[in-house]
Amino acid sequence: MANEMIPTIGKHEFLLPVTQPPINRPLARPAGATKPNLRNWLEEAATLIEKHSHEISGWNRKMGATLAHLKYAYDTLSFAEAEIVSLQSRVTILENLTTTDDLTNLKNRRGFYEAFRHEIDVCNRMKTVGGLLVMIDLDNFKSVNDTYGHQAGDAALKLVARTLSGEIRKSDVAARLGGDEFVLLLSNTTKEKAVSRAQMISWQLNNLSLAWNGDIIPLQASIGLKEFGANDRIEDIMQSADDTMYANKSERKLDLAQDIIQSIAINS
DSSP states (O other): OTTOOOOOOOGGGGOOOOOOOOOOOOOOOOTTOOOOOHHHHHHHHHHHHHHHHHHHHHHHHHHHHHHHHHHHHHHHHHHHHHHHHHHHHHHHHHHHHHHBOTTTOSBOHHHHHHHHHHHHHHHHTTSSOOEEEEEEEETTHHHHHHHHOHHHHHHHHHHHHHHHHHHSOTTSEEEEEETTEEEEEEOSOOHHHHHHHHHHHHHHHTTEEEEETTEEEEEOEEEEEEEEOTTOOHHHHHHHHHHHHHHHHHHHHHHHHHHHHHHHHHHO
């Protein structure tokens, strides 16, 4: 055993094989690939830019045409709206002409009946409490025309119209039915208040005087009243007010005749 040799391991048998670390190198170009050409790329880019420029230019032209059409449509619409306003104004003027008395600027017969129908309709819908119709007829108006001429008569009618317009509210209606006959529509008021106003108007009318060419022409009027409300008929209201007006006129003539008789008796 002493002479037996113990195997030994050489020092190089414990070393791993040493390899060189990898070196980063560019990938090999595939076979057949060509190097990019900067000139070709720029030409392609220029072509694309020019193409898009044409497209943008076309879009701008289309947009400009669209805006032009829109402006034309707006101008046409504005003109049409102006024409509509003008036509509406003309219609209003024509309606006023057909419902207004050209001498006194009060409502005429047609305008009055339209206003009266509207007021009765409002009463029927329980929107107002009703009102009072006042019939007015000037006394001895024919003598004014015969004595002083028709121009004086027209001036007297205008004076009466101004007096009536000054004594009513905006919600009321004053009209000339024709000749020397006038009418008032005192709306949305109680009978007591309306009668009190009518009495004041009567006093005003019977204390009017027209100055004409150095003469003072006294004016007087007979009054007829009739209240109205829901479900009333215009014809019935008009007839009743007309009857009371003529009754008042007859009484005034009778009083005048009695005054004349008394005056003659006193002076005889």
